[in-house]
Amino acid sequence: MINLWQNLIKQILVFVLVAPLLTGCWDRLEIEDRAVVLAIGIDKAKPGDEKESSNATHILGQDPEANKGLIRITVQIAVPGRIPLGAGSGSGSPSGEKPVWVLTSVGYTIQDALLNLQQQLADKLFFGHLRVIVISEAVAKKGIENENDFFRRQPQVRRTVWMVVSKGNAADIMNATPQLERVPSLYLLATLEHSRERGTLPNIFLGVFLSANSAKGQEGMLPYLELKKESNIELAGMAYFKNDKMVGVTTALQIGHYMAIKQINPGGYSVIQEMPGSKTLVIFKSTHRKSRITTTIKNGKVHTIIKCQIEGDLTEKSNEKVFITKGNLKKLEEKIQEDANVGFGKLIQQTQKDGSDIFGFGEYVRATQPAYWNKEIKTEESWQDQYKEMSFDVTVHVKIRRIGTKTN
Incomplete structure (x- = not known):
């Protein structure tokens, strides 16, 4: 009798555990029924744009x-x-048909604007x-607290998405038509x-x-991106923030x-530099940093205290008549070191003036000087x-490792 009850309990447990797996795709949504968003641009609206709102979220009239x-x-x-599914003209859409549909909407928050946009679409x-979120410089300077909140809460948005700041309107980048893609x-x-x-860019997604x-x-x-002619996009620098507001650009x-x-x-x-003792220009390219x-x-x-070691190569020389020797190569390293010390210091002073510690020096203080931080x-x-x-x-040490395949 005891074995009979034990077997019955085991069967019930197996049924309880397996039953949830039999539900199948009850909440499935076919890919054809989704409006797949590839990029989002965020700009400040102009006066009068509130008339475009469908008021999908407003109970009363807005102030x-x-x-x-x-x-x-x-x-x-x-x-x-x-x-396009791959390289070649045989994949993707016929010639002349755009692979993306660019739509726009207005709202008081990101979610509000997206809900107003959803009113215009049949698919969810x-x-x-x-893949990319583009914020205009005007919005970034005003503050992106709402943007941070929405994208942090949205479970569908991956943390590997790139968020960038555009020098002009984000809509211009959304409507760009680059020739290479x-x-x-x-x-x-x-x-x-x-x-x-x-x-040339840190991994700051x-x-x-x-x-x-x-x-x-x-x-x-x-x-920090800038849209150039012919719809090409230039990496113009980095936009740095203080709390949620953009305060400067490198x-x-x-x-x-x-x-x-x-x-x-x-x-x-x-970096381009003059060879010491002549007007010959050379290009030094960094390859490794410590x-x-x-x-x-x-x-x-x-x-x-910041100590940096930079190794690199001499990639170009403007005058072939000027020979490279151990002596002038050493002087060139010292000149690059001198300029680097000044450049690094100016960048730190620039961020200090704006009160934006992008280097995380404060985190070093918290880790190594906890008593001082807490007090x-x-x-x-x-x-x-x-x-x-x-x-x-700041101390910078530069070492030129290679001068290319030429001996001089």
Whole structure:
């Protein structure tokens, strides 16, 4: 009798465990019934744009003062059957047909604008394949707290999405038609990914930005893009933030300075320099970087010591009559070191002036000087103030490893 009850209980347990697996795809949604969003652009709306809103979320009439915070979103939606499947003219859509559908909508928040956009679509918006988020400089300077909140809460949005700041309107980049890629969002994605692989851009996708933005001793930054003629896109620098507001922009070369301080490899930036004792111009390209950052307390204030080692190659010389010797090669290294010390220092001072610690020096203080942090700093706002007064020493050592296949 006992064995009979034990067998019955086992059968019931097996049935209970297996039953949930028999439900199948009861909540499935066919891919053809999804509006797949590939890219989103966010701009400030213009006066009068509130008339475009479908009022899908408004119970009462909106206060006219709230219209000042209205935003416009521009989305690229993949058109089924028109996305190229590979290289060659035989894949993808027929010639002349656009692979994406660009739509726009307005709202008071990201979700509000997307709900108004959903009123225009038969299929449900799907963000699982979102690759790029473009925020205009005007929106970034005003503050992206709402954008951070929406994309952090949205489970379909991957943390490997690239979020960037555009110098002009984000809608212009959404409507760009690059010649090297039929899908504009994929060209923009390739621009960022290939820059990272070449060593000209750190890996600062959405997840990294949100993490830095949430830290007490570090601020976030995003790639800063500019749309040029012929719809080509230039990586013009990095936009750095204080809390959720953009407060400054670096130059393209300063990206290399940042990556050297943070020991991000490979090295991809080059500098042009005069050969000592002549007017001959040479190009030095960094290939590998090492860095060590230490923090101490000096006279009651944080003092940071940065030591960088940069190795690279001499890739070009403008005058063949000027020969490369060990002597002038050593002088060239010293000249590059001197300029690098100045350039690195200017970048740190620039971010100090804006109170934006993009290097994470505050996190080094929290890790190595916890007693000082807990007593003197404690909060993110306090570190932003102390960062402006932080003293630092930068030492750069440059080594030219190769001069190419020529002996002179």
